[in-house]
Each structure stands twice: as structure tokens, then as C-alpha cells.
Amino acid sequence: MIQTHGCEVLPVIGNPDAYAEGCRYLDRDLNRSFRPDLLQQVGAEQIPSSKLDREVQRAFDLVSRYGIGGIDACGVVIDLHSTTSSMGNSLVVYGRRPADLALAALVQGRLGLPIYLHEADQAQQGFLVESWPCGLVIEVGPVPQMVRHHKILTQTRLALEAVLEACSDALAGRARYPRQLVVHRHLGSLDLPRSQSGSPDAFLHPLRQGSDWQPLRDGDPLFLKADGSCIAYEGADGLVPLFINEAAYAEKSIALSLTLRECWPLSLEWTEAFQAQLSAG
Template sequence: MCSLPVPREPLRRVAVTGGTHGNEMCGVHLVRHWLQTPGELQRPSFSAMPVLANPAATAACRRYIDRDLNRTFTLTFLKGLPPAGTPDSLELSNQGRELQNPGLSCHFLQYDPAGTGSYSLESVSKNGICLEMGPQPQGVLRADLFSRMRALVASILDFIELFNQGMAFPAFEMDIYRTVDSVDFPRTADGDLAGTVHPQLQDHDFEPLRPGEPIFKLFSGEDVLYEGNSIVYPVFINEAAYYEKHVAFLKTEKIRVSVPALPEITSTLVP
């Protein structure tokens, strides 16, 4: 979800990136398609540019080459660089793993790891939104996920067009999932895995995890139980790319938020 400019100004430029991680095929192949047929992204009130974000990693079919591009854009890294975007721009990033309901509805994850702020690719823009689709095997393109991501991007672009035209949008309430902590795998004294994600937890992203329920199955056969004091909602469960980061899953809390209405703008915003 993007933070909208205040006062309400039209968005004139949109960058649609894909392949931030070179082995996540939905974004890679969508951007390659849009580079051949850029008209699919265009709307009357703004220009949209497809960008293959990490061509070296894409060529090698690897998540990244030297460093994770989606963990790179910290304040330290950006210090001394030109300003990160302009007030009328938006960065739309396509990645590889979105945990969502069927259709076009999706979960909104508010991710601020350890209070460090944004460091992902879309954070270089004044307004950014990241779509993740899946789960999908690394290096594999699935038609259902490809089509869903294509439809989601189209819906966002359609919203921007209506926003630029000054259309009114009613207030509404929604659930968001805010990260609170990460959980590593059980490990031996040497740092090797001592177990894996429990079958009862596997593939249950965004579903409630209650105290006393199993989270890991040790190789010795015992279950490791969740020892927290409250219900949490795990996400990115057993994510392949997170093994190197020592993350078995992220714990989130579900929060109900109110989204204010956007009033109609009677004067045209489209030149």
C-alpha cells in the first residue's frame, strides 16, 4: 500500500520493476513481456515504465549475486545519492512470493524489521508498493501466479488513473499484519539445523498460531511448541531464501485499521 501525496496531487510517473530477486520468475517474465508490449501498462494520466531490476541475478537464476537487492536501500547506502524519488512518482515492485487469498484480494503486511525502517527497492520512491506472489518454486514460472500478478498490477494502475482523475473513494476498515519478531530454526551447537518446520504449521501463513501449538519437528522426533503468551500470525513460513538469514518464519500481529475517505476533486487533474 502506498502513502499518498498531500495535498492530493496526480501521480505522473510509475516504475514497474520485476526480478528484484533473479530466481522469482513472475516478476522477471512480466517485465520482459511489458518491455515488448509497454502499452499494457500505460494509462491516460501517467506514464509507466517497466524495469528489470536485477539483470545479473536474473541471468544466473539466483536471488542475488553480491548482496540482496531488496535489503540494500538503507539510509547509509542512500546517503549522498540524489533524492529518492519525486512527489509525483510511484515505484511498483513485483517479486516472487505473495501469501494471499484466491482472486485479487490479498494480505497487507507492514514490515519494519527491528525498527530499522525501509530498505527494499520500492523505498527509493516517494510512494511505493510491493507485490509478492506465491508460494512458488525458485526458478519456476507458474501460469496461475503469473496471471494473478498481472491482474493485480493492472488493478493498481487502474486505481492510480482514477485517483488522478479526482474520483472519490469511501472510507473503509481492513486488517493488516504487522511484524513483531522473527523465529529461527532449532539448531545444534555447531549451528546446523536440528529440525524443520512442523507439518501442522507448514503452508499456514497468516493463520493464527496459539500458545502450545507445534512449530518445529526435531530430527530426533520431538515437537517444539510455541511458547508465546498471545496469538500471532506467522508469515514467510519456511521461505527458501530466508534460511541464510536464520529465519524460519516471521511473527505478526493482526491489527484492524481505518482508512480515511478520499474526497472527490472536482477540478480535473489530468492535463
């Protein structure tokens, strides 16, 4: 049912055991478990199996099989995510790896999808995509966890097919790149206000709910306390909030992330790196 544009595709469910349980994860967030230090410890058998988180083991198994040198090695990884936030149909790129930026530029040029560029956050490390030489996340929402929604399925397929077409076109030397890449670069995250006991004592303001990708202005309402009082955004005009009220981020103390919209001219370094990666893979 997916138009693969001639690409060889190996579909894999990231965390089948958690999926069967109806949870995001069993022991720890799988998409924070691809830290090189953790994977190396598993490889060196430095962690007793009784203390080994199941997601770290799963991350190791995925990289061993589908990563560089694995029996089913893949040159490009496409990580499909849904979110309870109103992210729409979007891409997430980790850091500034040239090949990733070229791929994202091709998809953005074709579909116009907005891009969240995540980087330099010490509290959030170990994303799956970073364990492959090239790749990105397709992030679609809003949709509850464990719900199949026709719109989300359609958007995901659209983005997935665009990524595959981009790979196919680039490999065949017929890729048509846009002149620039528009990214929303991660600056940091805001937590809900909390009481002294540590539990949240406010919730997201109605004007912020569902307003992902819409720039903030100093003084805009952010949170609403149970007594009806409002907590406002204090900061630079124009920063763009993303992942607003994402269910899985509450435990990470993230009510929303703040980003800066930037336009980067397309670089020959990107397209050459992408081309080289595809030819090698």
C-alpha cells in the same frame, strides 16, 4: 498484455545480472541495499569500486534514474516479488507512510488482498520501496525461484492492474476507498532451532508448512526435530505467521515472521497524501 488504466509504466528488471546467473543476488540482497547511508556513500564516492557490492551500485543506479529528480522519475513504485511461502496474492507495505496506506486500501477494497505491514525491524532495512515517495510490494506465492507458473503470473497481473487502476482512479478523483484498512503488522521473526554448531537441527512442522495467514495458538507445533520431537509455539494466541519457509530468508535466520492483525479506520490524511503525490508525479 497489462491493462495500465492510462498510467505511464516503466517496467524494469530489478537485478538482471543475478537473474542471468539464476541467483537471488550476486554480492548482497538487492532489496536490503536501499539504505540511505549506503546510497549516500556511493553518491559521495566514498566506497572504492573494488569494495562496492554490485547490488548497492544497482540500487544507486535505480534510484538515480527512476527516483526523485531522475531522468525517468516515477512517483509510485510497484515492486513485484514471488515467494516460496504460501503467501497467496498479497501486498507488503513498509512503515506507515500515508500515501502507501491509501494505495493499499484501494487495492484491498477492490481485491481483498491481505497486507503485511513491515516496520521497525532493525535487522531488516533498506527496502527498495522506501526510496520512492510512494509504493508497495506485490508478493505472490508459493512458487519456486526461477519458475514461471501460470497461477502466479495471473495473480501478479491481477494485483498489478488493481494498483494501476487505483492510481488512475485517485488521480481522476473517482477513487472509492473502503472504510478501513486491515493490516498484519510485523512484530518479529523466528529462526529454526539450531545446534551448537549453528546449523539448523529441526525443520518446519508439517502443520505449519503452507499455513501462512492462519493464526497461531499457544502450544501449536512449530518445528520438528530429526528425532521426531516437536517444538511448540509459546506466545500470545492469535498472532499470524507469514513468510513461512521462504527460501531466501533462511540465510537471514528467518523461518517465519509473526504479525498482529489490526483494523485501521481510513484516514483523510492518507487519501490526501496519495492524491498530492499523484498530482506531483
